[in-house]
Structures are given as structure tokens and as C-alpha cells.
Amino acid sequence: MAYYIVAHADVRDIETYRRYAERAEELMVQHGARVLVGGVRGRYVEGNGPKRHSIVVFPDEASADACYMSDAYQEILPLAMRSATRNVVVVNGPDVPELFKTE
Known part of the structure; x- marks a missing residue:
């Protein structure tokens, strides 16, 4: 089963972010992910919240966890934390095999 990471952010320092x-x-691509939506502005049709949104899909939970827990990702994570207010959720979702084809 694919593993999706959905992030919502209000960016305070665009250069650092x-x-x-x-x-x-x-790093995510190195761990097998595909970025479906990368940091784009959205338009709320219900409610309100952060301005920027990202959706990344990994082939499986192990790949997502390996990326997040990697030394390289943990090294850059403070850049995100100090330059934006973020909500990040991970969800299991449908496999989309064509996203992970290697040619």
C-alpha cells in the first residue's frame, strides 16, 4: 500500500523554507517518492487554514519512514520548523504503480 504525506504550511521566511x-x-526522490503537489497555494472551499500544500507519495511506509528518519532529512528539518508553521499528516492510500515505474 502506498504511503502519502500531506503537508500544509504557512511560510514566514520564504528563502529559508x-x-x-x-x-x-x-531526499524524498532518493527514497523512492514522487511529489504530486509541491508547496503550491490552494483555495479553500470549506474552512480555512495554511496557504501552501504538498502531497508526496512513497511506495510504502518503510520508504517514507527511512526518508524521514534519515540523518540527511533530520539535518534540514530545523530549516522548515523555524521558517514555517506546518501540519503534516501521513496516510495509507491506494497504490498507483505507474508512479513508480523505472525506465
């Missing part, structure tokens, strides 16, 4: 986001995406 950009440094985090660029490196985070590289």
Missing part, C-alpha cells in the same frame, strides 16, 4: 524544500524533495 525554499532551501529546506529543495533539499527535502531531493
Whole structure:
């Protein structure tokens, strides 16, 4: 089963957050992830909340955990924490095999 990470953020320091986001995406891809939506602004149709949204899918929970717990990711995580207020949720979801094809 695929493992989706959904993040919502209000960014206070765009330059610092950009440094985090660029490196985070590289690390996630190295761990087999695909970025479906990367830090884009959304439009609320119900309620309100953070302005930027990301959706990343990993092939499985182990890959997502390995990425998050890696020394490289833990090293850049403070950049995100000090430059944005974030909510991050992980959910199991449907497999989408075509996202993980290697050619």
C-alpha cells in the first residue's frame, strides 16, 4: 500500500523554507517518492487554514519512514520548523504503480 504525506504550511521566511524544500524533495526522490503537489497555494472551499500544500507519495511506509528518519532529512528539518508553521499528516492510500515505474 502506498504511503502519502500531506503537508500544509504557512511560510514566514520564504528563502529559508525554499532551501529546506529543495533539499527535502531531493531526499524524498532518493527514497523512492514522487511529489504530486509541491508547496503550491490552494483555495479553500470549506474552512480555512495554511496557504501552501504538498502531497508526496512513497511506495510504502518503510520508504517514507527511512526518508524521514534519515540523518540527511533530520539535518534540514530545523530549516522548515523555524521558517514555517506546518501540519503534516501521513496516510495509507491506494497504490498507483505507474508512479513508480523505472525506465
